Structure formats: structure tokens, C-alpha cells
Amino acid sequence: MTSHAHAVHGDMMVPDQTFEPGMRIYNMKLGMWVFLLSEVMFFTSLIGTYIILRFAHPDHFADPGVVLNVTLTAFNTFFLICSSVTMVKAFAAIQKGDQKGLKLWLLATIVIGAAFVGIQAVEYATLAEEGFVPAAAEYHAVGRAAHEAGAAGAAGAEAPIVGGPLYGATFYTMTGFHGAHVSIGVLCLIFVLIRAMRGSYTAADHRGVELIGLYWHFVDLVWIILFTIVYLI
Amino acid sequence: MATTAATSGHHDTDTEHHHKLGFIRTYIFSTDHKMIAKQFLIVSLLFLLLGGLLAGLVRWQLGFPGQPIPFIGGLFSDTTAPGGIVLPEFYNALVTMHATFMIFFAIMPLLVGVWGNFLIPLQIGAPDMAFPRLNTASFWISVPAGFLMLASFFVDGGAAGAGWTAYAPLSANSEYSGVHMGQILWLVSLTILGFSSITGAVNYVTTVINMRAPGMTWFRLPLPVWALFITSWLLLLAIPILTGGLIMLLFDQTIGTGFFNAPTDGEPLLWQHIFWYFGHPEVYILILPAMGLVSEVISNRSRKPIFGYHAMVIAIASIAFLGWVVWGHHMFQSGMNPLLGTTFMISTIVIAVPSAIKTFNWMGTLWRGDIHFDAPMLHALAFVSMFVIGGLSGIFMASAPVDIYIHDTYFIVAHLHYVLFGGSLFGIFAGITFWFPKMFGRMMSPTLGKIHFWLTFVAYNAVFFPMHNLGLKGHMRRIYDPNQYEFLQPLQGLNTFITIAAFVLISSQLIFAVNFFWSMYAGEKAVQNPWKSNTLEWTAAGHPPGHGNFPGGTPRVHRGPYEYSSPKSTDDFLPQIVPPDRVLRPAVPHEPSPLVTGD
Amino acid sequence: MTTEAHTQGEHHDPPYMIIFGVLLVMTLAEVGYAFLSLPKVWLAVGLCVMAIWKAILVALYYMHLRWEPPRLWVLVAVPLPLVVILIVAVLTEF
Numbered sequence: 001m002t003s004h005a006h007a008v009h010g011d012m013m014v015p016d017q018t019f020e021p022g023m024r025i026y027n028m029k030l031g032m033w034v035f036l037l038s039e040v041m042f043f044t045s046l047i048g049t050y051i052i053l054r055f056a057h058p059d060h061f062a063d064p065g066v067v068l069n070v071t072l073t074a075f076n077t078f079f080l081i082c083s084s085v086t087m088v089k090a091f092a093a094i095q096k097g098d099q100k101g102l103k104l105w106l107l108a109t110i111v112i113g114a115a116f117v118g119i120q121a122v123e124y125a126t127l128a129e130e131g132f133v134p135a136a137a138e139y140h141a142v143g144r145a146a147h148e149a150g151a152a153g154a155a156g157a158e159a160p161i162v163g164g165p166l167y168g169a170t171f172y173t174m175t176g177f178h179g180a181h182v183s184i185g186v187l188c189l190i191f192v193l194i195r196a197m198r199g200s201y202t203a204a205d206h207r208g209v210e211l212i213g214l215y216w217h218f219v220d221l222v223w224i225i226l227f228t229i230v231y232l233i
Numbered sequence: 234m235a236t237t238a239a240t241s242g243h244h245d246t247d248t249e250h251h252h253k254l255g256f257i258r259t260y261i262f263s264t265d266h267k268m269i270a271k272q273f274l275i276v277s278l279l280f281l282l283l284g285g286l287l288a289g290l291v292r293w294q295l296g297f298p299g300q301p302i303p304f305i306g307g308l309f310s311d312t313t314a315p316g317g318i319v320l321p322e323f324y325n326a327l328v329t330m331h332a333t334f335m336i337f338f339a340i341m342p343l344l345v346g347v348w349g350n351f352l353i354p355l356q357i358g359a360p361d362m363a364f365p366r367l368n369t370a371s372f373w374i375s376v377p378a379g380f381l382m383l384a385s386f387f388v389d390g391g392a393a394g395a396g397w398t399a400y401a402p403l404s405a406n407s408e409y410s411g412v413h414m415g416q417i418l419w420l421v422s423l424t425i426l427g428f429s430s431i432t433g434a435v436n437y438v439t440t441v442i443n444m445r446a447p448g449m450t451w452f453r454l455p456l457p458v459w460a461l462f463i464t465s466w467l468l469l470l471a472i473p474i475l476t477g478g479l480i481m482l483l484f485d486q487t488i489g490t491g492f493f494n495a496p497t498d499g500e501p502l503l504w505q506h507i508f509w510y511f512g513h514p515e516v517y518i519l520i521l522p523a524m525g526l527v528s529e530v531i532s533n534r535s536r537k538p539i540f541g542y543h544a545m546v547i548a549i550a551s552i553a554f555l556g557w558v559v560w561g562h563h564m565f566q567s568g569m570n571p572l573l574g575t576t577f578m579i580s581t582i583v584i585a586v587p588s589a590i591k592t593f594n595w596m597g598t599l600w601r602g603d604i605h606f607d608a609p610m611l612h613a614l615a616f617v618s619m620f621v622i623g624g625l626s627g628i629f630m631a632s633a634p635v636d637i638y639i640h641d642t643y644f645i646v647a648h649l650h651y652v653l654f655g656g657s658l659f660g661i662f663a664g665i666t667f668w669f670p671k672m673f674g675r676m677m678s679p680t681l682g683k684i685h686f687w688l689t690f691v692a693y694n695a696v697f698f699p700m701h702n703l704g705l706k707g708h709m710r711r712i713y714d715p716n717q718y719e720f721l722q723p724l725q726g727l728n729t730f731i732t733i734a735a736f737v738l739i740s741s742q743l744i745f746a747v748n749f750f751w752s753m754y755a756g757e758k759a760v761q762n763p764w765k766s767n768t769l770e771w772t773a774a775g776h777p778p779g780h781g782n783f784p785g786g787t788p789r790v791h792r793g794p795y796e797y798s799s800p801k802s803t804d805d806f807l808p809q810i811v812p813p814d815r816v817l818r819p820a821v822p823h824e825p826s827p828l829v830t831g832d
Numbered sequence: 833m834t835t836e837a838h839t840q841g842e843h844h845d846p847p848y849m850i851i852f853g854v855l856l857v858m859t860l861a862e863v864g865y866a867f868l869s870l871p872k873v874w875l876a877v878g879l880c881v882m883a884i885w886k887a888i889l890v891a892l893y894y895m896h897l898r899w900e901p902p903r904l905w906v907l908v909a910v911p912l913p914l915v916v917i918l919i920v921a922v923l924t925e926f
Contacts, residue, residue, distance in 0.1 A: 015443060018787050019359070020450060022443035024901040027363045031439045033907065038431050038473045040911045045477025045507055048919045049492065056926035057498045064866050074863050078856065085852045088894050092848070135489040136497040165497045169490035173481060217894040221887045228883035232866035233876050470911055474918070506922045557914055561921075570925050 060164030136165035273346030296732025325394030332397035355770035358446025401493030448790030460525025523660025535602025608682030619655025644704025674776035675756030
């Protein structure tokens with residue numbers, strides 16, 4: 001009576017056959033999906049607040065490109081989508097047992113992910129310089145054009161303020177928490193890469209790679225929504 | 234078909250190796266769901282006590298206004314109760330923290346942390362949760378949250394006093410409330426606690442979906458598991474909404490953003506919507522597990538199948554679904570869009586229906602049952618009757634025109650305590666008294682149990698029923714000094730009566746505490762299945778069972794959990810794991826009772 | 833023992849690069865669309881449609897939902913009505 005239900009090679013990534021058929025995916029994958037659903041609700045409260053406050057006080061916000069740098073962020077968006085591709089390539093590699101491919105593509109994902117956060121940090125610094133900050137009392141955003149004109153020396157009367165403090169508050173909260181999620185993802189990817197370098201993943205069992213992949217794609221998915229709603233509308 | 238207990242095989246549990254874990258791995262950082270359940274039990278009972286004491290202080294001020302607190306009055310600082318006399322600001326903190334500790338640190342962990350952890354793997358036939366280490370984290374994350382909340386009493390400005398609902402702008406601006414650090418700690422503490430709930434919910438949902446024993450189909454699950462499963466979905470989806478709101482409110486308090494402040498064009502009403510979008514599913518989180526526990530106790534202690542098992546499951550699911558679209562009934566007086574208010578009124582009246590179905594089904598279960606009036610059953614019966622009263626007062630509030638009069642009065646306080654104490658807490662007592670033998674291997678004292686029950690039941694009604702009267706006469710809630718209003722002065726006598734009853738109520742819990750701890754060490758040793766129950770946890774050898782729960786391997790389930798007094802069996806119960814060929818036949822053929830489903 | 837539950841996505845190579853291409857093109861389209869002079873409502877609706885389309889592609893192909901058991905799709909769909917309810921209901925306030 002001591003037979004193991006999983007003596008067959010490659011069984012770790014199928015559901016445990018001891019139990020009633022449930023979701024028909026292995027526990028960790030189910031757990032990650034369930035967790036991601038809670039993340040949907042978290043971003044809903046933040047993005048929902050943005051939508052509602054924007055609808056209620058449109059004068060606090062601005063047209064695309066006036067305050068925010070759409071070109072830079074569009075590039076950043078492309079970057080993040082690339083990192084989803086590298087992630088999925090890492091997964092495809094280890095599915096076939098390609099250890100070298102796994103490590104290479106994981107590394108690429110980490111680099112691109114870190115670059116995304118870096119670019120976002122630069123973006124934040126630039127915006128802050130232009131007066132676009134989250135605190136209501138310090139909000140004095142003049143917009144990119146006016147800031148450039150001021151910097152070029154075409155000084156004159158104080159440039160008019162563009163938008164209002166709700167813009168800063170919602171922008172930094174939404175993108176900040178998204179950036180935090182990306183950063184956590186990068187840290188987890190580094191952890192997965194270290195494990196990959198130790199040979200912990202095989203074609204038979206690469207659950208960790210699939211799990212971080214799901215998280216990473218989710219973070220990309222949220223950004224796709226965020227970029228559109230915040231930068232393009 | 235039997236496999237080893239380490240059947241998940243995916244992660245190395247210690248089941249097959251019988252090495253002894255050290256003290257820390259066994260009692261402090263245990264990954265065993267049963268130990269984690271006990272950790273939640275001890276800690277949350279302590280917070281329940283704290284919440285009760287805070288309520289005692291609130292009642293002191295209302296019952297004996299302006300009088301120094303007896304005995305311990307000297308312990309309070311000058312910023313809280315100089316000379317033992319409660320200050321208005323401290324009173325606000327007391328009502329806020331009483332609710333906060335009770336809801337987040339007592340009732341939720343008692344229902345979800347204790348019973349979710351203890352019962353789910355055992356009742357579904359699993360060796361442990363799907364993610365045992367995440368389970369450990371889930372408990373230990375709640376500990377710093379608790380510390381932060383306790384610490385908030387001792388910072389400059391004192392604890393948060395904006396109500397457990399933390400409405401903006403009071404909660405967003407320290408210049409209005411005089412409380413800065415206390416509110417921040419409140420916000421941070423609850424944000425951290427949210428992670429405990431979310432990780433727990435992920436674990437429970439995954440475990441119930443993927444780790445049910447063979448034969449344990451969805452409609453053979455005991456009702457506690459159904460209730461906890463659906464509650465976990467509510468937690469999973471509602472808590473993150475609160476987290477987002479708390480973070481934005483925290484930013485308003487600290488960074489100076491203006492999400493919910495009118496001067497910056499923020500929207501105080503938005504806070505209310507976000508909070509109650511979480512807050513209403515939250516109250517169903519606080520009651521559904523208790524309903525599950527009570528269903529189990531009522532069925533077992535009347536030796537009858539639960540009446541309408543499928544309806545009970547569908548009712549739990551309906552309450553959970555509808556619970557998402559009723560939140561506005563907390564906001565009828567807020568100035569929200571009246572058309573929106575009407576939709577909330579309709580949905581709120583509708584949600585009474587599934588709860589009513591459950592009530593009728595409990596009564597149907599009891600009808601002509603072989604009722605054993607022991608402590609678990611007494612508490613379960615109190616649950617049903619008190620929950621009905623709470624539910625009926627709820628119908629008053631569901632009607633917006635009526636609510637305009639009774640909102641924020643003691644009528645609401647009465648309602649919420651009827652469902653939270655009369656409902657959830659009696660359900661918790663039913664659960665503890667029923668599963669104590671499984672947790673600790675001994676029976677609780679039946680005599681002390683009955684004394685505790687009756688004292689609690691009478692005192693509790695003496696405290697909370699008169700609050701309906703107070704409310705209808707216009708006594709508002711969270712008020713420090715009702716006597717400032719002439720029309721409330723005649724109610725002082727009633728307030729004093731309630732306070733005295735409250736002290737009796739709080740003191741009576743000492744009997745429970747004595748029973749609980751004494752029985753743990755000196756109670757009568759429990760037999761394998763003292764309640765002659767059908768469910769799987771009683772078949773797992775050991776009280777509590779060892780690591781891995783089912784040493785003989787994952788059990789195989791052959792029927793539902795409520796086959797009590799079945800004509801197929803000579804005994805009045807028929808456990809889920811008994812194979813069909815081993816069911817005892819009646820010695821003499823007889824007509825099956827019309828009350829027992831014959832299949 | 834390793835029948836239908838066998839690792840999905842293994843015996844078909846998902847068109848990752850094609851999806852990448854589509855996502856790229858749609859991103860460019862979105863940026864272009866955002867600067868057209870259309871009434872705000874058309875802009876918002878169009879952009880949301882495009883964003884949701886991209887999100888669905890990522891979910892279906894990169895997150896492998898396309899090859900997962902249909903019951904997982906039901907699970908994933910659960911929060912979506914809740915998202916809509918909160919935002920739409922509160923918008924009626926303003």
C-alpha cells in the first residue's frame with residue numbers, strides 16, 4: 001500500500017491523480033492564477049479611482065502628451081512586451097530541456113524588466129522637475145512644452161498650471177504600484193535564474209518557470225491597460 | 234487504491250520520515266494546518282478578550298457618564314482618561330478600535346483562520362493544505378499587523394478614532410481628528426493583514442478545488458467546507474479593493490495627495506464606495522463560515538440529514554453573489570445618487586431570501602429530530618434564532634426611507650451585534666465546543682458549557698435587544714455624551730441597564746476561558762468519534778491527527794456527509810468512508826421513515 | 833497516467849512571434865489613434881477596445897489560457913463583472 005502515485009517521469013506538471021479531478025492543472029499553477037485574480041481587484045481599486053476622478057473632475061487631467069511623455073512610454077511599453085516574449089521563449093526552452101536557452105532568455109527578461117523600471121524612474125524624475133508631483137500642495141505642472149520653453153530661456157510670466165493635483169496623485173499611485181510589481185517580478189526572476197543555474201529546472205519539472213512566467217505576463221497585461229488609459233486617453 | 238499520506242508527492246512533506254521536528258518547527262513555525270489553526274485560535278481569542286474590554290470601556294462611559302472607571306481608572310494616561318474619566322477623543326478611539334479588533338483580529342481569524350485551517354484538509358480527506366509553508370506565512374503575517382494595531386494606542390495622538398469605517402475627510406486629515414500616527418498605523422496594520430487573508434484564501438481555494446479525496450465530489454462536501462470555500466472567494470476579491478483604498482487614504486494622510494479631500498477636488502464619497510464595496514462582502518465573510526459550522530452541528534446533534542443540502546449550497550453561493558451589489562445600503566444617507574440608492578434597496582431586500590431559505594432549512598433539519606441539547610447544539614440554536622432577529626432588523630434598514638431615520642443610530646448597532654455576536658460568535662462557540670475533542674483530544678466540561686451558554690445568552694440579549702429601542706428613539710451611535718441632547722436624557726436609565734448587562738456578559742466569558750483551558754489538560758478523554766459524526770475528520774486517527782492526517786492513505790468517500798438516521802444502517806449515522814458492502818443492514822425490515830430520504 | 837493532463841502547449845508550438853508582431857502593430861495603432869481629432873468618447877472607446885484586445889492576446893497565448901482546461905477560463909472570468917460593477921456604479925454618482 002505504499003505505491004506512489006507519481007513514479008512516472010514528467011508527472012510534476014500534471015495534476016495530482018490521488019485526488020478528485022479539480023481544475024485539472026497542478027496546484028501551484030492554480031494557486032498562481034487564483035492569486036492573480038486578487039491582483040486584478042487590487043488594480044481595479046486604483047485604476048477605477050482614476051477613471052472615476054477623471055470623469056468627475058476632467059479639468060484636473062490633460063490631453064495625451066501635454067504632461068506625460070507618450071513617445072518615451074510607448075517605447076517602454078514595447079520594451080515590456082518584448083520581455084514577455086523573452087519570458088515565453090525561456091519557458092519554451094525549458095519545455096524542450098534546453099538549459100542554456102532557459103538561462104539566456106531569463107537573463108534577457110531580467111535585463112529588459114530592469115530597464116523598464118529604470119526608464120520609469122527617469123520618467124518620474126523628469127515629471128517631478130516639470131512640477132508634476134503627487135502632493136496636492138506642491139503640484140505645479142506646467143506641461144512638457146511650457147517646461148521646455150522655460151528651459152530654453154523664453155522666460156516670461158509664470159507658465160499656467162496644467163491639470164490639477166488629482167492627476168499627480170492618481171498617476172503616481174497607479175504607475176508606482178505597477179512599477180513595484182515589475183520590480184518584485186524582476187527580483188523573482190533573478191531567483192528563478194539562480195535556481196536555473198543550479199539546474200533545478202528540467203523538461204519534466206519546470207513549474208517555477210511557468211509560475212514566474214504567469215506573473216510576468218500578468219504584469220505586462222496590466223501595463224497594456226494602464227498605458228492606454230493613462231497615457232493615451 | 235490506497236496511497237501513502239505523502240500522496241501529493243510534489244513537495245517533500247515529512248510524512249514518510251518520522252524524524253522529530255524541533256520545538257520551533259512544531260509549535261512556532263509549524264507548517265501543519267492543525268497547529269496553525271490553533272495558533273490562530275489562541276491569538277484571536279486574546280484579541281476577542283481585548284475587543285470585549287474595549288467595549289466595556291465604551292459601555293462604562295455610556296452607562297455612568299463622566300464617572301471615573303473603577304479599579305483600573307488610574308492606569309490611564311492624561312490624554313486618554315485623566316482621573317479615570319474617559320475623554321471624548323479617547324471614546325472615539327475606543328469605538329473605532331473595539332470594532333477594528335473584533336472584526337479583523339477576532340472574528341475573521343476565528344472563523345477563517347481557525348476553521349478554514351483546521352477543517353478543510355481534514356473534511357476533504359487531504360494530508361494538508363496545498364501550500365503548507367504559505368499557510369505558515371499567512372499566520373505570521375498577521376502577527377506584526379496585530380502589533381502595529383496595538384502599538385497605535387501608545388503613540389502621540391492616540392489610536393485612530395475615525396470609526397472602523399475610516400470615513401474621509403476625518404480619517405484623511407489629522408488637523409480634524411488630532412490623530413496622525415494612530416491613523417497611519419491603523420492603515421498600515423490593515424494593509425499588512427490583508428496579505429494574510431489573501432494568501433490564506435489562495436491556499437483554501439486551491440486545496441478545496443484540487444485536493445478532495447476520491448469520491449468527495451462537490452456535492453458530497455460538508456457544509457463548513459462549502460461555506461469556507463465561498464468565503465475564501467469573497468476574501469480573495471474584496472480584500473484587495475480595501476487594500477487599494479487604504480493605500481490611497483494613507484497617501485492622503487502622509488504624502489498629501491487629495492484623493493478623498495474636497496479642497497483638492499477629491500471625493501469623500503469615493504472612499505465610502507471603495508470601502509463598502511469591500512465592506513459588504515466583508516460582512517458575509519463574517520457570517521458564512523459560521524453558517525457552515527452551524528449546519529454541521531445542527532444536523533449532527535439532531536441526528537438528521539441537513540434539510541435541502543443543495544439549496545443550502547446554492548443559498549451560500551447566492552448570498553456571495555448578491556453580496557457584491559448591495560454595498561450602497563450602507564450609504565443611503567451619504568447624499569449618493571438616489572437612483573443608485575433605489576437599485577441597492579431592491580438588491581438588499583432580495584438578499585434576504587437565500588438567508589431565509591437557510592433558516593427554514595435549519596428548522597426543517599431540527600423538525601422531529603433526535604435533538605441533543607448539549608453545548609454545541611445550544612450555541613447553534615442561539616445562532617439561528619439570534620441571526621433571525623438580526624436579519625429581521627436588517628429588512629428595516631434595507632428600505633431606504635426607513636433607513637433615513639434609523640441610520641447611524643443604535644438600531645444599527647443592535648442589528649450588527651445580533652448578526653455578529655448572536656450570529657458569528659455563537660457560531661464560533663458552537664464550533665469550538667463541537668470540534669474541541671478533535672483539536673485537543675478531550676471533551677469540554679458539559680456543565681460549564683451550559684452555564685456559560687445560558688449566562689451569555691441571557692446577558693447578550695439584555696445588552697443588545699434594548700438597543701433597538703434606543704435607536705428608534707433617536708439615540709445616535711458613536712456618541713460620547715448622549716445627555717447633551719434633551720430628548721435623549723430619559724434614555725440614560727436604559728443605557729445604564731445595558732452597561733450592567735454588558736459587564737455580566739463580559740464576566741461570563743471567564744467561564745468559557747476556564748472551561749477551555751482546564752479541559753485541554755484535565756477534560757474527559759475523547760473517544761474516536763464522540764459525536765458519532767459522518768465526516769472524515771473523525772476517522773483520522775488521533776486527536777489531533779498526526780502530520781499527514783490519514784496514515785492509512787487518502788480515504789475513499791462513498792456518500793454525502795449527512796446520512797444520519799439512514800434506513801440503510803442500524804446505527805443513527807453512516808460515515809462517508811464506510812464502503813457500501815460494509816454498511817450495517819437493519820436486522821428487521823421496516824418501512825423507511827418518510828422523513829428520511831430513501832435512495 | 834499522463835494522458836489528457838499532459839503538459840499543454842508542448843505538442844503545438846504557439847505562434848509567439850506572430851502574437852508579438854500583432855501586439856507591436858496594435859501598440860503603434862493605439863498611439864496613432866490617440867492623436868486623431870475625434871470626439872473624446874470615440875477615442876476612449878476605441879482605445880479601450882484595442883487595449884482589451886491586446887490583453888486578451890497576452891492572456892490566451894502567453895499565459896497559455898488557450899490550451900488550459902475551459903474551467904480555468906471560468907475561474908479567470910470571475911473578477912471581470914466585479915470590475916465593471918464598481919466602476920460603472922460609482923460613475924453614476926458624477
